[in-house]
Amino acid sequence: MARKSYWEQTYYPQPTEYEIRSNAAQTARKASKKGQILHPVILSGRTIAKSWWGKAWCQNLEQYADFETRLPRGQKYVRSGAVVDLQIQKGKIAARVQGTRKTPYKIEIRISPLSQQRCDEIMDRCTARVDTLENLLSGSFPESMKDVFLGDGGLFPTPKEISFSCSCPDWAVMCKHVAAALYGVGARLDEDPTLFFSLRGIDTGRFVDVVIANRVEAMLSNVNRPSSRILQDADLTELFGVV
Numbered sequence: 001m002a003r004k005s006y007w008e009q010t011y012y013p014q015p016t017e018y019e020i021r022s023n024a025a026q027t028a029r030k031a032s033k034k035g036q037i038l039h040p041v042i043l044s045g046r047t048i049a050k051s052w053w054g055k056a057w058c059q060n061l062e063q064y065a066d067f068e069t070r071l072p073r074g075q076k077y078v079r080s081g082a083v084v085d086l087q088i089q090k091g092k093i094a095a096r097v098q099g100t101r102k103t104p105y106k107i108e109i110r111i112s113p114l115s116q117q118r119c120d121e122i123m124d125r126c127t128a129r130v131d132t133l134e135n136l137l138s139g140s141f142p143e144s145m146k147d148v149f150l151g152d153g154g155l156f157p158t159p160k161e162i163s164f165s166c167s168c169p170d171w172a173v174m175c176k177h178v179a180a181a182l183y184g185v186g187a188r189l190d191e192d193p194t195l196f197f198s199l200r201g202i203d204t205g206r207f208v209d210v211v212i213a214n215r216v217e218a219m220l221s222n223v224n225r226p227s228s229r230i231l232q233d234a235d236l237t238e239l240f241g242v243v
Contacts, residue, residue, distance in 0.1 A: 013100060014073070014100075015099065017079075017080040019100075020081065020082045020098050020099075021081050023098045023104075024040075024080075024081050024104075026102065027096075027102075027104055028040070028084060031084075038085040039085055039086055039087055040081065040083060040085060040086070041078055041083040041086050041184035041187050042081065043078070043079060043187060046079055048075065048078060048183050048186055048187050049183075049186040049189070049190050050190055051189070051193070052146075053141050053189060054187065054189045054190040056146070056149060056150060056156075057185060057186040058182075060150070060156045061179070061182045063159060064159055064162060064174050065179070066172055066173045067174070070174055070175055070176045070178075070179050071179055073176035073179065074177075074178070074181075074182070074183055075180075075183055077097060077098075077099075077176055077179075077180035078180045078183040078184050078187070081098075082097050082098040082099070083095060083098075083181060083184040084096050084097070084098055084104055085104075086181060086184045086188060088185065088195050088198060088199060089198070090113075091111050091112070091113055091200070091201050092111070093108070093181060093182075093185060093199070094106075094107070094109075095107040095108075095109070095181035097166075097177040097181055099168060099177060105167045105168045105177045106166070106167045107164070107165070107166045107177055107181045108165045109162065109163070109165075109178065109182070110162065110164075111157045111200065113200060114201060114202065119202065121153055122148055122154075122155065125147065126148065149196065155196050155199075155200055164178045166178050
């Protein structure tokens with residue numbers, strides 16, 4: 001028998017799309033018999049996310065990868081229906097992703113809550129855009145709120161604010177199963193963008209209430225201040241020739 005090197009890497013066979021779908025269907029049947037409720041990620045077509053915020057999430061997650069090859073595999077998995085269960089909670093994503101074996105792998109993704117200072121900064125950005133919050137509550141984000149998610153100080157977690165674990169034997173920190181779960185989050189955010197806030201430990205209803213209250217307070221503080229947009233009598237005389 002040939003000796004194995006310590007540095008020799010083990011390569012695992014990649015399942016076909018048919019195998020993934022077959023195993024996923026079997027998992028769903030077993031869960032149904034046990035009375036378990038799964039929340040699978042089901043795509044309509046090959047596009048993972050259609051909204052700009054869902055696409056932005058999928059693009060942002062690429063910075064978490066330690067091996068580039070895991071990203072296309074994760075995309076293949078989510079498109080094949082491998083994410084048989086995905087649940088998004090406060091600061092946590094729990095998923096079960098079908099792989100080579102019959103039993104799906106268990107994934108847990110932890111996201112740090114926003115600090116009070118960062119939350120206040122985000123609320124300040126939103127205070128001047130109260131009208132956009134109506135869109136938020138109706139299930140969509142206007143593109144004018146992009147900076148609330150992207151860039152420094154946004155809602156998207158940085159690599160230091162997110163951690164992954166998977167029951168598979170892959171040595172990658174972000175394996176293909178974790179990648180599939182994260183892409184699944186992008187698809188799920190298409191359906192409910194308020195999950196962005198839940199992931200960062202923010203109660204959406206309270207967030208909106210505070211932003212609106214701050215906006216009203218700002219408006220009331222300016223009630224007694226003269227505005228440069230108000231025309232004085234002298235201005236009216238000069239403009240219209242009124243005596």
